[in-house]
Amino acid sequence: MKLGFDNAKYLKMQSEHIMERIGQFGGKLYLEFGGKLFDDYHASRVLPGFAADSKLQMLTQLAPQAEIVMVVSAEDVEKNKIRADLGITYDNDVIRLVDAFRSRGFYVGSVVLTKWSAQHNATLFQKRLENLGLKVYHHYLIPGYPANVPLIVSDAGYGKNDYIETSRPLVVVTAPGPGSGKMSTCLSQLYHEHKRGIQAGYAKFETFPIWNLPLKHPVNLAYEAATADLNDINMIDPFHLEAYGQTAVNYNRDVEIFPVLNATFEKIFGKSPYQSPTDMGVNMAGNCIIDDEVCREASRQEIIRRYYQAAAGVADGTHTEEEVLKIQLLMRQEHLTVNDRHTVLPALQRAEDTNAPAVALELPDGRIITGKTGNLLGPSAAVLLNALKELSGLPHEKHIISPKAIAPIQDLKTKYLGSRNPRLHTDEVLIALSATAAQNGDASLALSNLPKLKGCQVHSSVMLSSVDKRIFQKLECDVTCEPKYKA
Numbered sequence: 001m002k003l004g005f006d007n008a009k010y011l012k013m014q015s016e017h018i019m020e021r022i023g024q025f026g027g028k029l030y031l032e033f034g035g036k037l038f039d040d041y042h043a044s045r046v047l048p049g050f051a052a053d054s055k056l057q058m059l060t061q062l063a064p065q066a067e068i069v070m071v072v073s074a075e076d077v078e079k080n081k082i083r084a085d086l087g088i089t090y091d092n093d094v095i096r097l098v099d100a101f102r103s104r105g106f107y108v109g110s111v112v113l114t115k116w117s118a119q120h121n122a123t124l125f126q127k128r129l130e131n132l133g134l135k136v137y138h139h140y141l142i143p144g145y146p147a148n149v150p151l152i153v154s155d156a157g158y159g160k161n162d163y164i165e166t167s168r169p170l171v172v173v174t175a176p177g178p179g180s181g182k183m184s185t186c187l188s189q190l191y192h193e194h195k196r197g198i199q200a201g202y203a204k205f206e207t208f209p210i211w212n213l214p215l216k217h218p219v220n221l222a223y224e225a226a227t228a229d230l231n232d233i234n235m236i237d238p239f240h241l242e243a244y245g246q247t248a249v250n251y252n253r254d255v256e257i258f259p260v261l262n263a264t265f266e267k268i269f270g271k272s273p274y275q276s277p278t279d280m281g282v283n284m285a286g287n288c289i290i291d292d293e294v295c296r297e298a299s300r301q302e303i304i305r306r307y308y309q310a311a312a313g314v315a316d317g318t319h320t321e322e323e324v325l326k327i328q329l330l331m332r333q334e335h336l337t338v339n340d341r342h343t344v345l346p347a348l349q350r351a352e353d354t355n356a357p358a359v360a361l362e363l364p365d366g367r368i369i370t371g372k373t374g375n376l377l378g379p380s381a382a383v384l385l386n387a388l389k390e391l392s393g394l395p396h397e398k399h400i401i402s403p404k405a406i407a408p409i410q411d412l413k414t415k416y417l418g419s420r421n422p423r424l425h426t427d428e429v430l431i432a433l434s435a436t437a438a439q440n441g442d443a444s445l446a447l448s449n450l451p452k453l454k455g456c457q458v459h460s461s462v463m464l465s466s467v468d469k470r471i472f473q474k475l476e477c478d479v480t481c482e483p484k485y486k487a
Helices: 007-024 041-046 054-061 074-078 090-103 120-131 182-195 218-226 238-244 252-269 292-316 321-333 344-354 379-392 403-416 426-437 441-448 466-474
Strands: 029-033 066-073 107-114 135-138 170-174 201-205 234-236 249-251 358-362 368-372 457-460 478-481
Touching: 007 029, 007 054, 007 201, 029 182, 041 218, 041 292, 066 074, 066 090, 066 182, 074 090, 074 107, 074 120, 090 107, 090 120, 107 120, 107 182, 120 135, 170 182, 182 201, 182 252, 218 234, 218 292, 218 321, 238 252, 249 252, 292 321, 292 478, 344 358, 344 368, 344 457, 358 379, 368 379, 379 426, 379 441, 379 457, 379 466, 403 426, 426 441, 426 466, 466 478
Parallel strands: 029 170, 029 201, 066 107, 066 170, 107 135, 457 478
Antiparallel strands: 234 249, 358 368, 358 457
16 A cells, blocks of 8 residues: 555654643643544545554653543433444443543543533433542533623633543543534633633644645545535635635634634633634644645545445435535545446446346455355355455465355354345354364465455445444455445
8 A cells, every 4th residue: 555644753743743732831731632533544544654543642652741531411421322433322432432541551530521411311421430430520501602702701601610620731632522512621621720820721633624735635625525414614714814824724613613712712811822723723644744646546535435435324314415415516526436436346347247236345456356146155255255365366266165164154044043144244254264274274374364455445236234344344444335225
């Protein structure tokens, strides 16, 4: 895979910049941390070379100075809101994130329950957190938020919120998803710190849009595609242009809220430390792109991938038609069609030739491998085996799993587990391959090449089962599907 991003440079530059920002505010900084910390696969796809855990690696360099404050809306807990990409509720994701931070040596100081009104489920969740040894604080809804600045920045507004006890110079404020109240938590803390005579500042860390790339750069367009459900729109930061005469890219929500933030800063400090929403950011990713064309092409592919994700989501009820239309508009801006994704035509052609579902997979060197629906294997399982044979230099016609080994698994599925489909899914074929590898050198060789599938592109002529999608995800393959179910 061609690299377009210097990850080592990013880690060094980003951590140094955050330390500079801490110094700018007299030694204490509340850093609103947007996006995903542990598994930012969007960034790794559009910036080839960016590690999925780059932001976590960067924070690890700052761990002795940092503490984590988790924020979650009590209303989201009450409604059992689910994180779409992981399929788990927000409260369970908070526990997952706390465990993940702690396992990597970070100090997790507390959890803040925003929009608190003693909701039943949220109260039970608080007890669960306290049993884990976590401090829990409450923040409340403020009438007229965010426009009613005089009320917000008063004892009846932020002053009503619990003051979060912190002990380190860098306070990373993060959450399981958008709308949790990260920014409000940071600003509430600035109000309380100022009343106590403690110097502290605020900054925002989000990777996208990248402020020092052009507005219509494919990397920034891919961000719009990724946030089509939020209807985020990239735009030139008018405040930055007016203050400095320089063009910088931000997005509509930050630009719209900046006058309110500015007024809030002025109310707390007497003077705002920032001239623009771009000023508030600390993102250095744009300075670490080493091959612009590689990142452009990767981002074009991501836009197509997001289109398919949204289209399949319309079919299963998880996305809206408006999201599809927005991404189609972005595709037209970049003169893209679905056929620019190399695996689409081969999958559709194989499906047409066999009159059954088919899957195509693109290997790292560009070779396209296909898999068809057979008597023993589903198309996803077939393409997985075919790809492993190709990577291992084994002939296509060679059996690396004996049909005799597959038959008992089919019997188990249909006779004892009630399945109507005797064909093996991807998880079952990998188990069969692992069992065969103990006595079969070819199977062992094929299994050893499994890590080489990381980053491979996959397309299916029909929507995949949840099992097959999950296995491809674990193998870190990027999957798209035609938005239709198997006939």
